[in-house]
Amino acid sequence: MSKSPDPLQSQPTIKAIVAMAENRVIGANGTLPWHLPGDLKFFKQTTMGGVLVMGRKTFDSIGRPLPGRETIVISRTMQSIPGIRVVDGIEAVLEWQTDKTVWVVGGAEIYRQMLPFCSELLVTRVSLSVAGDTFFPSFEDCFERVGLLAETPQFRIEHYRRTQDLPPALPK
Numbered sequence: 001m002s003k004s005p006d007p008l009q010s011q012p013t014i015k016a017i018v019a020m021a022e023n024r025v026i027g028a029n030g031t032l033p034w035h036l037p038g039d040l041k042f043f044k045q046t047t048m049g050g051v052l053v054m055g056r057k058t059f060d061s062i063g064r065p066l067p068g069r070e071t072i073v074i075s076r077t078m079q080s081i082p083g084i085r086v087v088d089g090i091e092a093v094l095e096w097q098t099d100k101t102v103w104v105v106g107g108a109e110i111y112r113q114m115l116p117f118c119s120e121l122l123v124t125r126v127s128l129s130v131a132g133d134t135f136f137p138s139f140e141d142c143f144e145r146v147g148l149l150a151e152t153p154q155f156r157i158e159h160y161r162r163t164q165d166l167p168p169a170l171p172k
């Protein structure tokens, strides 16, 4: 039986996960400017079983749906392909009805639009300052650090929680 949308249903739990350099770089030439297997393992463990939301350029850089997770790609140009749900704006994500955690996984365009709706943020601080063309937006005004989840010579992983209430509904 198909469920009709419940207008009173709240938004899903939305969190963001990112790896950024000391100079806030997150990408270069459509890819990650580092190779950190330990961080990729953390990303996999953390997001497993959840829903991944990404921009079309980030999907292009990954090139396939990641196993064990639903993938939603935000795009105005991409055609649906097996294993991927394509939506044409963030509204469809905010209205998504799911019990799973929705993970915003980039890139910068999608972080910028979705961070206002995220309750938590996991930031891998990469111990590098690298050349790049894609940067993580400012988030420090709206989130506070609540934990340090891992620390290695190459990176540390910080847990942030939103300090202000989430918006009650989509801005019109």
Ligand SMILES: NC(=O)c1ccc[n+]([C@@H]2O[C@H](COP(=O)([O-])OP(=O)(O)OC[C@H]3O[C@@H](n4cnc5c(N)ncnc54)[C@H](OP(=O)(O)O)[C@@H]3O)[C@@H](O)[C@H]2O)c1
Pocket (backbone or CB within 6 Å): 017, 018, 019, 020, 025, 026, 027, 028, 029, 030, 031, 032, 054, 055, 056, 057, 058, 059, 061, 074, 075, 076, 077, 078, 087, 088, 089, 090, 105, 106, 107, 108, 109, 110, 111, 113, 134
């Ligand atoms: N370090 C990290 O943790 C991390 C994580 C993710 C990505 N990255 C890096 O970030 C870079 C990509 O980021 P990016 O900011 O250039 O691109 P992006 O956010 O991945 O994708 C941008 C695309 O998303 C679609 N889009 C964005 N907003 C939309 C909206 N409101 N409605 C409909 N479609 C929308 C458009 O696709 P169409 O053009 O198809 O319409 C747009 O061209 C890459 O270098 C990647 O490796 C780094």
